[in-house]
Amino acid sequence: MSVAVKNSNADPQANTDPQEIQKFTELAADWWDLNGNSGPLHRINPPRLKFIDEHSGGISGKKIADIGCGGGILSEAMAKAGATVTGVDMTDAVLQVARKHANDEGVAVDYKLCSAEQLAAEQTAAFDTVTCLEMLEHVPDPAAVIAACAQLVKTGGSVVFSTINRHPKAYATVVFGAEYVLGLIPKGTHDYAKFIKPAELEHWARHSGLALKNMSGINYNPLTKMGRLCRNTDANYIMHFVKT
Ligand code: SAH
Numbered sequence: 001m002s003v004a005v006k007n008s009n010a011d012p013q014a015n016t017d018p019q020e021i022q023k024f025t026e027l028a029a030d031w032w033d034l035n036g037n038s039g040p041l042h043r044i045n046p047p048r049l050k051f052i053d054e055h056s057g058g059i060s061g062k063k064i065a066d067i068g069c070g071g072g073i074l075s076e077a078m079a080k081a082g083a084t085v086t087g088v089d090m091t092d093a094v095l096q097v098a099r100k101h102a103n104d105e106g107v108a109v110d111y112k113l114c115s116a117e118q119l120a121a122e123q124t125a126a127f128d129t130v131t132c133l134e135m136l137e138h139v140p141d142p143a144a145v146i147a148a149c150a151q152l153v154k155t156g157g158s159v160v161f162s163t164i165n166r167h168p169k170a171y172a173t174v175v176f177g178a179e180y181v182l183g184l185i186p187k188g189t190h191d192y193a194k195f196i197k198p199a200e201l202e203h204w205a206r207h208s209g210l211a212l213k214n215m216s217g218i219n220y221n222p223l224t225k226m227g228r229l230c231r232n233t234d235a236n237y238i239m240h241f242v243k244t
Helices: 018-027 039-055 073-080 092-105 116-122 142-152 168-181 198-207
Strands: 063-067 084-089 110-113 127-133 153-164 210-221 226-230 236-243
Touching (some): 039 127, 039 210, 039 226, 063 142, 073 127, 084 092, 092 110, 127 142, 153 210
Parallel strands (some): 063 127
Antiparallel strands (some): 153 236
16 A cells, blocks of 8 residues: 655655666666666557547646656556646656657657646646556555646546556566566566555555546566556556546
């Protein structure tokens, strides 16, 4: 369960783990290398983009906040699909990579060094859609981030989260398999204790006024290097909510 560090809007560091920021700073340089440490994120991006597009009423023309955007794999894809995207992250190094890449690609994305809670205080109910993928398992208080995402979205808008289930299969595939056996991602990238069960995510989201509408597993096959949506939610999964 999460460590209850209640975030204050005035202090963006309050719900940020400095060790996580250090880890992501080290991952920044090869973020856009398909065969680098973020390779699996690149491979699962098309199916998760499709999931967002299908369930949120389309990406094109929407104003979207991407929380914990990293080097911009999802933010940029959504901007290319016709959305106006604000990407926020608390790791300066990954944002620098994101800005440079978007610039090189000629894609407009507004990247900010800012927490979800801080953005929510500044831009309450300003977004049609909010995405927060593969981020909740890296913060001290995921429920506070979920509440901030609910605050950012308009009534009737969509919020999409993806994270990793605290299930033995996730330990076997994501931690032991991907980090220790296959070396796909650096050792220590994930902390099993911080993984989140779907029922926990749904409970926190419901508490913030978000109703669960759709859910899917996300599978990454290291042999074929293919990412796809799947029925099994024991490891990575994605959930779509609507603000009631
Ligand atoms: N959402 C992106 C990147 C996932 S990696 C994608 O799926 O492609 C997780 C990201 O969360 C990292 O970029 C890390 O810097 C960011 N992060 C960690 N703690 C954060 C916090 N408290 N606020 C915002 N972003 C944070």
